[in-house]
Amino acid sequence: MLFVAFTFILSSCKKIDDCTRHFKNDPIPQLSRICFGSCSSQNKAQPILNTIVDKKPDLFIYAGDNMYADTDDMKAMEAEYYKLCKKDEFQRLISNVKTIATWDDHDYGANDSGKHYSKKAESKLKFLNFWGEFNNLERAIHEGIYTSYYWGDSIHRVQVILLDCRTFRDDLVTDANGNYTQNQDPNVTMLGSEQWKWLKTELTVPSKIRIIVSSTQFARSHDGYEAWDNFPHEQEKMIQTIKDAHANGVVFISGDVHLGELSKINPAGLYPIYDLTSSGLTQLEGVDIPNVNRVGDVELDYNFGMIDIDWQDPNNVLLNMKIGLLQGTEKLKYSIPLNDLQF
Secondary structure, three states: OHHHHHHHHHHHOOOOOHHHHHOOOOOOOOOOEEEEEOOOOOOOOOOHHHHHHHOOOOEEEEOOOOOOOOOOOHHHHHHHHHHHHOOHHHHHHHHHOEEEEOOOHHHHOOOOOOOOOOOHHHHHHHHHHHOOOOOOHHHHHOOOOOEEEEEOOOOOOEEEEEOOOOOOOOOOEEOOOOOEEOOOOOOOOOOOHHHHHHHHHHOOOOOOEEEEEOOOOOOOOOOOOOOHHHOHHHHHHHHHHHHHHOOOOEEEEEOOOOOEEEEEEOOOOOOOEEEEEOOOOOOOOOOOOOOOOEEEEEEOOOEEEEEEEEOOOOOOOEEEEEEEEOOOOEEEEEEEEHHHOOO
């Protein structure tokens, strides 16, 4: 069965455009600077990618809505990927910085969609092909696109967990005004049973820092938009999973909402959980969405996220959270001691 699945995936990869072969795959001995972003239209110029390259990160993470397809026509989706691929700014990024990705709704295939999107299997193949992931057998053979990466030796180990918040997610519930509201049904899911099992195991793998990439925000307060808070039982399950694994050093990064901010929650029996959000690379609303869990100021301009890891003092490792702007300016600048993210 695995052979058949793998053969099918490989056969679909033979038509990968040459431009996607330029992904940088050099080893990363130690992660010290991570940049990430979301919400980038393939139909717009993306000069902010040049700014990101100039920051010289070790890793760049696309956190979702990496292009806007919104289609169940796979030829049309491939054409939209091709538009992004041919951009000089994108080529400069992927040839200079190790780049990985997960998806959100618009590159998954339909706005605000979940498990009922009819082309999710076909869309996955397009995703794996475009991001040069066809050799990632583990990611290829299971349903959905969740996966993880590790960089650094045992003293500097950073685990990056890419969640899939679309393939398995149950439907959202709306209130009388058409806003998304909390679904209190304990049987609904965000990640699905198999992804939850996988995540529980991943969180037991020894690592100093664990960066969980969620395309939708994990720690912001309820606001009627898409977020983990629409599935409160699943949000609590994530907190309990971290507790059960006794996983130190967890932080979240997210996108989706067309603004940049840092959110913080303080779950009982757990260290503070931070969620650094960056959105968008090309998409903006220019409107603040109130968030009682916000730390510091909101950023409404084009932005990308940055985490600078200061390894200089092994007894006082620092995670410096920042929001970068198109002009290269760094905002927010919130420092989190790794010692504060321990049981």
